[in-house]
Amino acid sequence: MTRRRAHHGDPARPVRLAPSDVLRLGLLGIRVRRMRAALSALGISIGILTLVLVTGIPASSQRALNEQLAALGTNLLRAQPQPNQRPPVLLPPEAAKMAARIGPVSRTSAVANTHTIVRRSDRTDPNDGLGLSVLASQNDLLPTVNGRVRSGRFLSPSTDRLPTVVFGHQAAARLGIPRIAGHPTVVYVRADEDAMEAVADVLPATVYPQLPGLVQVSRPSDALAAKRAADSTFSALFLGLSGVALLVGGIGVANTMYISVLERRGEIGLRRALGANRRQIRGQFMTESVVLSLLGGVAGTVMGTLATVAYVTYQGWPPVIPMTAIAMGTGGATAIGVLAGVYPSVRAARLAPTEALSTA
Known part of the structure; x- marks a missing residue:
């Protein structure tokens, strides 16, 4: 809830929420609707898992190939x-x-x-x-x-x-x-x-x-030319697949947040009636979207890393997990959370207290 305080006869005005308060409000929807949140995060995690796999496995294979070519005296x-x-x-x-x-x-x-x-x-x-x-x-x-x-x-x-x-x-x-x-x-x-x-x-x-x-x-050596060709070749198809998976996951998060706004109009109207301003409502739903996507990103990164290490170890290749894949996993999940939460958070903030309470 938004706290108020009076200033020597001035009308009461809302107190600025601390970051911890915004985070607590953002986690509220995730805790209440755990199954829906888990399914939405699963979409993000699948996309990040795919991203880590399609970068880690080719990188490990390329490292093994480079080591074999280097043994031929490429330099x-x-x-x-x-x-x-x-x-x-x-x-x-x-x-x-x-x-x-x-x-x-x-x-x-x-x-x-x-x-x-x-x-x-x-x-x-x-x-x-x-x-x-x-x-x-x-x-x-x-x-x-x-x-x-x-x-x-x-x-x-x-x-x-x-x-x-x-x-x-x-x-x-x-x-x-x-x-x-x-x-x-x-x-x-x-x-x-x-x-x-x-x-x-x-x-x-x-x-x-x-x-x-x-x-x-x-x-x-001709092996050097082959090694350079292997270094410059990257699977655009796999990257495209991971991009599609991330897009689908982002759409899932956006859909979850939009439905959450519709289902929680009563909560939004009550908070607005008690003094919460539009920025605080936007912050609550944006935080929820980002946290939801970030949880899916972390889970996908961990699962992708474990799956990559298991596969390349079975193949006898040196395990290589590019740091760019880890950064893209967490950074991409955060970006998806922001993009997926823009419209639902703006829509929630635009709801007038009387409108939200009357349709609750």
């Missing part, structure tokens, strides 16, 4: 001398460090060809080109190329001062490799995916500034 470039050059082009020993100075580059490494072939036995014809080529590598090669050692361990700083090779010192000595090759033959560069083309353009001049035209750089 890996190779710089090496042009083949069949006479005399051979020798990249400087510090070529990998030179490439690391490029801004978007995150990791570099290099290998060098020892020009030695490992054959099955010493009886093999030396002129037979079949066999395993032997490469010298830097210690950080494996993380740069996304490689891993299945058993044992790779070269490390602890082996730098020792005459150590991956297949053993004696084998290297028998193959005629007295020292590690000094000039890299391939430089591996891992950079930010968005700057791959820019890095590829400056890489030749960086690793071989004397004659950059004699250095060839591999083009970005």
Whole structure:
């Protein structure tokens, strides 16, 4: 009820309601008509649940796809001398460090060809080109190329001062490799995916500034193009479905609020007769609409998140719930509550006390 107070002979005027009073009045209709309020909130929650699902599931699927594509080396470039050059082009020993100075580059490494072939036995014809080529590598090669050692361990700083090779010192000595090759033959560069083309353009001049035209750089992986296509593709159909669900939920809330105004004309007339002004009546019904929609939005967000996590976990994908979906869930529900409550609250405020009481 609206309280009054007198001011030294002035006519009594309504006391301004505190926010807590407005909220209490807004919750009154929800408490009295719980089943109808629950069904109206259910419409909103279904829309928000759909919104979270259609953003969370594609985002999780996209994350899983991106991880698979990234494992193919989407952000890996190779710089090496042009083949069949006479005399051979020798990249400087510090070529990998030179490439690391490029801004978007995150990791570099290099290998060098020892020009030695490992054959099955010493009886093999030396002129037979079949066999395993032997490469010298830097210690950080494996993380740069996304490689891993299945058993044992790779070269490390602890082996730098020792005459150590991956297949053993004696084998290297028998193959005629007295020292590690000094000039890299391939430089591996891992950079930010968005700057791959820019890095590829400056890489030749960086690793071989004397004659950059004699250095060839591999083009970005086809997997990178596929990954970019996956990043730019979004299901407009699913977003449209969630929008339709939200629209239906909003119409349900508006219908509930409109019926509530018609059923509560007696209450409105009594409050107006006791001094409640139109703004207070509007505030009461607008608050009820917003709270009703917000409850449905919170319920839909929680259910959508749980459903998304359960589904993507079953699929073996990393769960991803975009924060935009959470924000759109609560913010969208609030916006729907405001829009759905505009007309019913205005209609309730326009009811004259005598009209409301006479039709109650």
